[in-house]
Amino acid sequence: GERITTDDKIVSINPANKEELIGRVSKANKDLAEKAMNTAYETFQTWRKFKPESRADILFRAAAIIRRRKHEFSALLTKEAGKPWNEADADTAEAIDFLEFYARQMLQIKDGVKVESRPGEYNRYGYIPLGVGIVISPWNFPFAIMAGTTVAAIVTGNTVLLKPASTTPVVAAKFVEVMEEAGLPKGVLNYVPGSGAEVGDYLVDHPKTRFISFTGSRDVGVRIYERASKVNEGQIWLKRVIAEMGGKDTIVVDSDSDLELAAKSIVASSFGFSGQKCSACSRAIVLEDVYDTVLDRVVELTKELTVGNPVDRSNFMGPVIDQAAFDKIMSYVEIGKEEGRLMAGGEGDNSTGFFVQPTIFADLKREDRLMKEEIFGPVVAFAKAKDFTEAIEIANDTDYGLTGAVITNNRAHIDQAKEDFHVG
Incomplete structure (x- = not known):
């Protein structure tokens, strides 16, 4: 919920025209990552108790906002990621679909699953949020995958630190603004653009990190998987890693x-x-x-x-x-x-x-x-x-x-x- 400006910037340029500046975003360092983590951890204690229907409603509202601004986002994808229009349009459409899909999924699973009970006992199978998640998103689907992995975590009651790809940070910043406009409480989604070596590793290793959702290269994904497997001091769980990596189609x-x-x-x-x-x-x-x-x-x-x-x-x-x-x-x-x-x-x-x-x-x-x-x-x-x-x-x-x-x-x-x- 707090806008922080730093002297150190990530500069986004148009890959089709190196002279064209798309935007600058303030670069998070380790101290700011720690601040974001503590905010997300505190916010999780209240966000996890929000009604699932209310969390889903925020996603529906965000989808409606993006649908109205669809061509603006697609144009940004063409400029920032160099996507041809048909690919950019599909990327935006997929982001909208993810918001709608995860919101509807949440409404389906909010009551858990029916399980049998014997006389004299009551068994219940429900879903609980995990905690603070780190979302590390790719530049090639800088809207769809970034938004999809983020809102899947949020609608299920988790709080998120979003570290977008350094080549496409502007579209991620615009998405965070949409989520804010849709009514997402402050501290649920925390935007921390920064270097993988400094901010990425620090957050992957952090004892308060509960899960990491990563899309990117095989080398980085394997490294995250390895680092996340270590239990650091103060950590009370094994971290969960969702990693979607390279391909040789x-x-x-x-x-x-x-x-x-x-x-x-x-x-x-x-x-x-x-x-x-x-x-x-x-x-x-x-x-x-x-x-x-x-x-x-x-x-x-x-x-x-x-x-x-x-x-x-x-x-x-x-x-x-x-x-x-x-x-x-x-x-x-x-x-x-x-x-x-x-x-x-x-x-x-x-x-x-x-x-x-x-x-x-x-x-x-x-x-x-x-x-x-x-x-x-x-x-x-x-x-x-x-x-x-x-x-x-x-x-x-x-x-x-x-x-x-x-x-x-x-x-x-x-x-x-x-x-x-x-x-x-």
């Missing part, structure tokens, strides 16, 4: 399938939002008898795509998020040139913004780095499989298992994929 294309649908799906999934999703197609594994047909069509479709500032609605693809992402993706392009055959793209330009051309590599082997490591950019690797069983084996041959797709008209192969494709 695969589209498997069977020989018995709609090949035009397959090609269009690969292009849309690989290059939508510049491939910056854990669910973006990073590998296309195609059965050998249709491999060339699918590959050629994907190359054709990719060469029709336009890349540029997403403010121009005619551009299919915008920038990648920042210089570090640009450098990482371009280094994988160089690896790809050694491992496979460059079919499209392979170029980047960071003079005005962080733009990478949609890139396709063909003829990768299952052990190649492009087939195993998360790139998080507009780069897709094609590999050939001799039959459907081998295609699933290649798809599973990575550390990641978040999402995947199979395009086939063969019902037996659909059932096989349900059992053997390690995703979800």
Whole structure:
């Protein structure tokens, strides 16, 4: 409830136009994180006793406010995260859906679950809030995932410290203002933008932290999981960690399938939002008898795509998020040139913004780095499989298992994929 200004700022710029400043937010340090934690801990004692219906109502009101300001938020996502309009619009819509969904879920579970009782006793199964949660949200869905993970915790009676991604702090600040306008009592949601090394680690380790909800990279997620497993002095629980991390999404294309649908799906999934999703197609594994047909069509479709500032609605693809992402993706392009055959793209330009051309590599082997490591950019690797069983084996041959797709008209192969494709 208290607005604090610091000299140290996080500066948010437009990744499509490095000269354009989107906003500055005050940067929290360890002392402010401690202050926020104590506020959240004290507020939890009253917030947990709020009627579930009243907590849900705040989410319904916030959803209504955002629905009225939908295009403003989408425009902010285009400017701050470089999202093309269709992706930005979907991000805002998903944020509204999360608010509505969790509010309705709360109304469903508020009375607990019926359990049997013997004569002379009364058994009850109810849900209780956990405590103070740390929400560490990502930059690639800076509204939907940030809002969804925050309100799921709040509506169930927990208080939250929200540490948004440092590249997209403005949309998070605007969301916090909406929650305040919707009637959320002060101290329930505490906005603490800051560095992961300073503020993030401190809050993950804090004895008053009850749970951590994290979305981001595998390295950071594993580190949080490890740190949260230690019981610090004054801690009276084992911390709960919800971690959604990286992906190496695969589209498997069977020989018995709609090949035009397959090609269009690969292009849309690989290059939508510049491939910056854990669910973006990073590998296309195609059965050998249709491999060339699918590959050629994907190359054709990719060469029709336009890349540029997403403010121009005619551009299919915008920038990648920042210089570090640009450098990482371009280094994988160089690896790809050694491992496979460059079919499209392979170029980047960071003079005005962080733009990478949609890139396709063909003829990768299952052990190649492009087939195993998360790139998080507009780069897709094609590999050939001799039959459907081998295609699933290649798809599973990575550390990641978040999402995947199979395009086939063969019902037996659909059932096989349900059992053997390690995703979800």
